[in-house]
Amino acid sequence: MNDTIKLLMEHSSIRKYADTPLTSDQLHTIIAAGQQASTSSNMQAYSIIRITDKTIRQELMKLSGQQQHVEEAPEFLVWCADLSRIHHATIGAKLIAPNDHLELAEHFIIAAVDAALAAQNSAVAAESMGLGILYVGGIRNHIHQVAELLQLPRYVAPLFGMCIGYPLEQPILRPRLPIAAVLHENHYTSNDSHVAQYNDRMAAYVFDRSGGRQQFNWSEAMAKRLEGKQRDDVLTFLHKQNLLKK
Numbered sequence: 195m196n197d198t199i200k201l202l203m204e205h206s207s208i209r210k211y212a213d214t215p216l217t218s219d220q221l222h223t224i225i226a227a228g229q230q231a232s233t234s235s236n237m238q239a240y241s242i243i244r245i246t247d248k249t250i251r252q253e254l255m256k257l258s259g260q261q262q263h264v265e266e267a268p269e270f271l272v273w274c275a276d277l278s279r280i281h282h283a284t285i286g287a288k289l290i291a292p293n294d295h296l297e298l299a300e301h302f303i304i305a306a307v308d309a310a311l312a313a314q315n316s317a318v319a320a321e322s323m324g325l326g327i328l329y330v331g332g333i334r335n336h337i338h339q340v341a342e343l344l345q346l347p348r349y350v351a352p353l354f355g356m357c358i359g360y361p362l363e364q365p366i367l368r369p370r371l372p373i374a375a376v377l378h379e380n381h382y383t384s385n386d387s388h389v390a391q392y393n394d395r396m397a398a399y400v401f402d403r404s405g406g407r408q409q410f411n412w413s414e415a416m417a418k419r420l421e422g423k424q425r426d427d428v429l430t431f432l433h434k435q436n437l438l439k440k
């Protein structure tokens with residue numbers, strides 16, 4: 195196993211951070227490493243908003259379901275799908291006639307994938323420096339308010355936040371599904387035995403990690419997730435931003 199693979203295999207989300215700030219060099223490198231990720235047709239259809247204002251941080255913490263790490267982590271970045279820059283550079287600059295292409299689902303997928311690839315490159319860069327990270331999808335709990343708070347223009351949508359800082363915890367690694375459950379050959383195949391096997395591993399993991407206080411398996415956790423709040427205003431929000439309209 196080389197050092198890169200070892201780093202990837204040791205990933206664990208961090209929810210408790212030391213106060214130690216990142217240096218501006220560290221932050222710069224983390225963002226530059228993110229930017230070097232593959233990007234669809236070099237569109238680079240994402241933006242990152244670094245939240246340094248304490249009031250905005252606190253507001254985001256509340257809007258994300260009272261996740262304390264959002265307020266406490268030394269850095270908090272909001273990763274956005276961003277087709278606004280391309281709109282300005284093309285239609286805005288009158289290089290092409292106004293059209294509705296950026297409203298297509300295809301372009302939203304491009305922007306969301308670009309943002310996720312850049313974010314994951316940044317996450318790995320941060321982890322390679324001994325920092326910990328946490329993705330925060332909780333910012334979509336109140337997506338309209340978050341966009342308003344961050345003054346996002348049309349064609350821009352917040353996807354997830356990211357806490358970064360030195361870890362104050364070393365969680366037990368969360369087991370993943372067996373490779374055979376996610377890797378198919380030539381055709382899609384279903385095999386419930388992989389899930390059954392994983393349910394046993396996850397139940398043991400949850401029991402250990404909670405010091406015996408919790409006991410549920412993966413299927414049960416997923417069922418709970420699907421029954422909970424569904425962020426059902428996301429589509430209305432995306433339409434308002436001129437995204438994902440057709």
Ligand SMILES: Cc1cc2nc3c(=O)[nH]c(=O)nc-3n(C[C@H](O)[C@H](O)[C@H](O)COP(=O)(O)O)c2cc1C
Nearest residue numbers: 205206207208261328329330331332333354367368
């Ligand atoms: C897009 C995305 C959003 C997430 N949102 C949250 C979140 O709001 N709060 C949280 O505590 N964890 C969040 N997570 C972390 C996942 O729960 C975590 O990555 C997963 O359970 C696997 O655990 P691990 O990262 O420790 O291996 C998010 C992860 C991703 C990829």
